[in-house]
Amino acid sequence: MNTILSKQRLSAEVFRMEIEAKEIAEARKPGQFIILQMGGDFGERIPLTIADADPVKGSITLIFQAVGETTHRLALFEVGDTIENLLGPLGKPTDIKKYGKVVCVGGGIGVAPLFPIVQGMKRAGNEVKVIMGARNKDLLIMEEDMKATADEVIVVTDDGSYGRKALVTEPLKELCEQYKPDCVVIIGPPIMMKFAALTTKPYGIHTIVSLNTIMIDGTGMCGGCRVTIGGKTKFVCVDGPEFDGHQVDWDNMLLRLGTYKSKEQEAHHRCHIGMHIKEGEA
């Protein structure tokens, strides 16, 4: 059960793992995620998007960035190891249908969960342009996959080490003005999603974002993942993870994501020492 079938390192901090999970592979649709837990009684539960699945083989693919203690521990797992607890597929699938012209915006690790949506949007008959960004060239992932799927791919880096030196919002604004998409899908760091959603707002373009709040159960039981959408409280794990980007109370969500920051940083630091890993490396 939940045996790791393959593992690749996509960049210094980003890993791809294919994991045996027959029922999840059969049921999952783009946009859905899993929650995993490992390490006996004391491990935490973390959500990761299902980046791909093979229902015939009975496996799912996760792409994750080692950012803290649990993701570092996961990065140490090797082919043949098993993940004790894996629950899914969770959340509502992406609303994939024929919109016409679709722009998909991915930032950092967000490019991974964006990929199945790009595939789905293409299959539904849309013209799809992709904007993908990263801090620098080393952190860019899945460029080839995107190029093989989308009609056009625009790559940007914060430092200009590859592609255009810009934030994703720059080409996004240009596309809003010139290309006039019917739908924009944005997945990336919350601060990027906030500004990208603000970019499309004046043009009144339907904008979908995928929120990554702190979760525990992922079944609607704890309410820890709640966000304010259009003035109403929603649970990201069951009502989302995707919402109308123009309705999200971004400032509240960003603050809530930092609830345990100081403790997480301590734990992250400790795990670098404990596992003999250099900072900035996983």
Next chain:
Amino acid sequence: RDRAQIPLQEMPTQAPEIRVANMQEVAIGYTESQVRIEAMRCLQCKNKPCIAGCPVAIDIPAFIDKAAQGKFAESVEIIKQSSLLPSICGRVCPQESQCQLYCTVGKMHKDIDQSVSIGRIERFVADYAREHELEKVPQVGEPTGRRVAVVGTGPASISAAADLRRGGHEVVMFEALHKAGGVLVYGIPEFRLPKKIVEHELNNLVAMGVEIRRNYLVGKTRKISDLMEKDGFDAVFVGSGAGLPKFMNIEGENYIGVFSANEYLTRSNLMKAYAVGEALTPLFDSHKVAVFGGGNVAMDAARTAKRLGAEEVTIVYRRTEVEMPARKEEVAHAKEEGVQFLYLHAPLRITANEKGRVNGVELITCELGEPDASGRRSPIEIAGSEKMYDYDTVIVAIGNDSNPLIKATTDGIEVNRRGNFIVNEETCETTLKGVYAGGDIVLGAATVILAMGQGRKAAKAMNDYLQTL
């Protein structure tokens, strides 16, 4: 009559100042001699009024009589004819409003607190049998070739699974979380119900041949229709509980430091966050905590907050102590542990600092008016009595609704206005043939013993139904 003069045996407990610094059980349990003395207080009434107060009608005088004679294994066998989880119910039943409310001894003293301590005796004999390995593993029936899926692993599902397995059917339980046990594991804290007791009950099920599949969310991993049409299950029991936390929809409820009791307790219990340094799930640092609500959930959250290091914890309740639905013993324990009670106050809004962290709560004073639908006098806010209070943490413990997932993913299941499954009272069958339900998903947030009772009732009807296939 002399028996009625025997003094009530107090429950030995950890001293308050010691127990607030640990997670171990507060009530240590009677000694053998204590339990026999307490059992001798029972008058063995001919009309057995106490039995009417027990939702599963345990033969109370009979098991108490065996306990008085020191025949603990026989005593627990009598209980087990009606209740499968006496170690648990003896601890968490609201006895003062059930069996002990009707006890003649309490009536003679005109004081419910003087009733025979039925729950404590029940707990003792069940613990004794478990610890001395005197329990009989229930007999499993001849294989019938029928398969039953049980959704959830709370008390309703545990009791249904046991009785279905006794009926000879193959039984598979599906649990969403990575640990089985339902609220008994993620909600009720260790200091009130040691998790090893719940584990023991689940191990008994496994020993009977029940399969428990964790990390399986019915409705998402697979739907009920898939279980029945593709996976070959002939019937389904749904015991999915009432796991949808209610919020109050007041201003500031999404600030940092506002938790549902479910989240607060799940972090500590299920994720073991109280084991700081060992657990990877972080805890919020709280100093001044307000808990909204007056039930068992509120008491558990408040007492957990104390144990996790909060200096000041206050229960804010709209009515008075008399109307509080929590078990009396929990309220008394909470007070001993220094939890404060602010009665007749209702929250209006929550405020935060520039970082979005809670720094206060505005409360309004209430007075009691006419009785409402629940029969309790309803609180009426007194205009102009609003006042700000300093808190850095708010725990909302005003109850749970039913999780809508199964209803939303299963055609043919009907629910009432509150989202509870509509079932046939006699059989617990839902509006969908072959699908039965019990516990909180039917009753709304209720009690362990009622959930257990419904699980058994459903299993009986299911055993009959499966024979007709």
